[in-house]
Amino acid sequence: MPVFGRLETEVAAKAPAYKFHEVNSKRIHETAKICPKYFQKIDLKEGEWGGEGSVTCWYFVIDGKAVMSREILEKVDNENQSVTYNVIGGVLKETYQSFKFIVQAIPKDKGSLVRWTLIYEKLNVDVPDPNAMLQFGIDVTAEIDAYLIQEELEKKTIA
Numbered sequence: 001m002p003v004f005g006r007l008e009t010e011v012a013a014k015a016p017a018y019k020f021h022e023v024n025s026k027r028i029h030e031t032a033k034i035c036p037k038y039f040q041k042i043d044l045k046e047g048e049w050g051g052e053g054s055v056t057c058w059y060f061v062i063d064g065k066a067v068m069s070r071e072i073l074e075k076v077d078n079e080n081q082s083v084t085y086n087v088i089g090g091v092l093k094e095t096y097q098s099f100k101f102i103v104q105a106i107p108k109d110k111g112s113l114v115r116w117t118l119i120y121e122k123l124n125v126d127v128p129d130p131n132a133m134l135q136f137g138i139d140v141t142a143e144i145d146a147y148l149i150q151e152e153l154e155k156k157t158i159a
Helices: 017-025 028-034 131-158
Strands: 003-013 039-046 055-062 065-077 082-090 096-107 112-122
Touching: 003 131, 017 028, 017 082, 017 096, 017 112, 017 131, 028 039, 028 131, 055 082, 055 131, 112 131
Parallel strands: none
Antiparallel strands: 003 112, 039 055, 055 065, 065 082, 082 096, 096 112
């Protein structure tokens, strides 16, 4: 019997929404540089960086373990500043029949709100909810935010 689930969280950020969306859509290839604490590397396997239908392998550390996730960039929604990744291989496919990440950056008066949505189907009822992946999203958001704020400060210093 399939067991479907959905987890969501929102993280307040100081960087503007369009900057977060840019990292998640156009600057994917820089993610290991932006978040070296969490990502070892990201390899493009098919398509173009940031292009819908592109396939990437994400090498990251979660719960102290180095793992890989093979994903298709399913949808880039520039209007709503969101991206949807569909997991097609790697560590998450060991326990989940299907797994999607949706990351949306929502503008606020100052900064943004980054919404992570995980949609999944467990292989069986004994599989735990992916709370560690949700926490990973929260941690990565904080790391990206810090990088983007520093990047902006450096631009102002140079100018």
